[in-house]
Amino acid sequence: RTDQETALVKHIENLTEEAQTIRKRIEYFNIELTSVVKRLEDSQNQLARLRGENSAKASENVICLIDDDDDVDGKPSSSMKLPHLPLLAISSVAPNISQQIKKEEHGTNEVSSARFLLSNAETSVPSDGNKGNQKGDKAYKVSPQQESLKIQPQGTKMNKGQSGGSGHTELTNMICKSSSPAAMHCHTACLLSSNHRRKLRSLALCPTNEHLFVTSALDGLVNLWEVQGQGSSAKILSFTDCSSDKKRWPEDVAWHPRGDRLFSVYSADDGDSQVSCLSLNKKKAQNLQMGRTRFLKEKPHTKGIINNIAFLPWDETSFVTGGSDHAAVLWSEKDSESSWRTETLHKNHHSSAVMGVAGTRHKNIVVSAGMDKRIVLFDVSAGRVERLHQVDNKCMSVLPNPRDFNLYMVHTGTQERQIRLYDLRSSKGEIHAFGFKQESSESQSALISQSWSPDGLRLSSGSVDPVIHIFDIRYNASVPSQSIRAHQKRVFKAAWHHALPILVSISSDLNIGLHRLS
Secondary structure: OHHHHHHHHHHHHHHHHHHHHHHHHHHHHHHHHHHHHHHHHHHHHHHHHHOOOOHHHHHHHOOOOOOOOOOOOOOOOOOEEEOOOOOOOOOOOOOOOOOOOOEOOOOOEEEOOHHHHHHOHHHOOOOHHHOOOOOOOOOOOOOHHHHOOOOOOOOOEOOOOOOOOOOOOOOHHHOOOEOOOOOOOEEEEEEEEOOOOOOEEEEEEOOOEOOEEEEEEOOOEEEEEEEEOOOOEEEEEEEEEOOOOOOOOOOEEEEOOOOOEEEEEOEOHHHOOOEEEEEEEEOOOOOEEEEEEEEOOOOOOOOOEEEEEEEEOOEEEEEEEEEOOOOEEEEEEOOOOOOEEEEEEEOOOOOOOEEEEEEOOOOOEEEEEEOOOEEEEEEOOOOEEEEEEEOOOOEEEEEEOOOOOOEEEEEEOOOOOOEEEEEOOOOOOOOEEEOOOOOOOOOOOOOOOEEEOOOOOEEEEOEOOOEEEEEEOOEOOOOOOEEEEOOOOOEEEEEEOOOOOEEEEEEOOOEEEEEEEO
């Protein structure tokens, strides 16, 4: 009886903590929904003005998603008008939420607590083991898109924008406006062996499942990990040898936006395979493993290492790569997953290796950063360079802000000014720079990476020292707001988790760190 009581108490504590986490997510998505609806209304009014009609007339033809009496502070109203939606199959924990939306007399569709429904709309596919075994569950059809997501373990499936937020928030006017950084506490919850035999190279968190992340290393292995609890530990689920035909390791990895595949890049030398695709498969009821490595037949890069890969935010079927052949290449998936169309966006605008590439969220622009000290903004739709920045040192990576779609970061090789902030709308160059001192070496490593916090207000950076540096863009100083000694050797990357209050780090000490934030 005592053992049963102890187990029940522990189970209740876990459920309570999980409920608190879900409640915080609901509050987050309430605010997100309000922001999106406000932008929708603005767009409707702009469309009406462009057509020479008044906004009232235009609103009759465009579906209205919010009532006039909705609060603007993110609190849900008692009702909300929505377009007709299909039956949403929410897991049996809350069966009353999954119900058919009924049409009312005036042709509108009304649902109570609709914001909660929308925030859970993409958690609708239960695992195979739970299908139809709960009383009160209704039979439902799974769409092809949902079918592709069934490979994921139980957990919250996040929408495409959750890792970075779905709505634009102006943050540039907050840069350097505070005389002190916002307080944040960080402590290392767990250090565990990476199970790699050689130095780690990449860390990537799954964009659609908060429990999964992968690591890659010079041993050619890609390890799939699952976060335990609320970030107290992690366990390895599987590992796959992703070495190329010429026995090269993955230089960089990136998840597909749907979270069902992992792409790796290699080298263009000796006719080697340049990109591989690794599928995530379900092995048993609740177990996952990485499938076999499949190499794409396309080889658009002409020589040298392919340094970076990034999927484009405006098209989940396309990604861009940057290589040592000075080129930025666009890859677009055809009807079949085994067939891709490639296009060299530019090859003459950099005079040295392209180290970092990224797409912007509200314009079809690819930003590339090179060892030639150049930052190139290329308009994919127009097929031309929109802007070019020349800086004082080599550029080693580029990273758009997840909240402010005009703001992006570039990692450079200048001591104590490694991090530069840029505004897409400005041609005047950097709007702020900050950095850190290095004890181990004065040289800058291109293997050191950065990561934005989900709210876009902080940056984390690895270091040649065993330290994680945290920067607050609101802090009017050029030094870190705090530095965390987290490993025994250099830290390659410390990534902010999308949903949990943790940082995940990798180091040349062959360990993975989980660091709790509060």
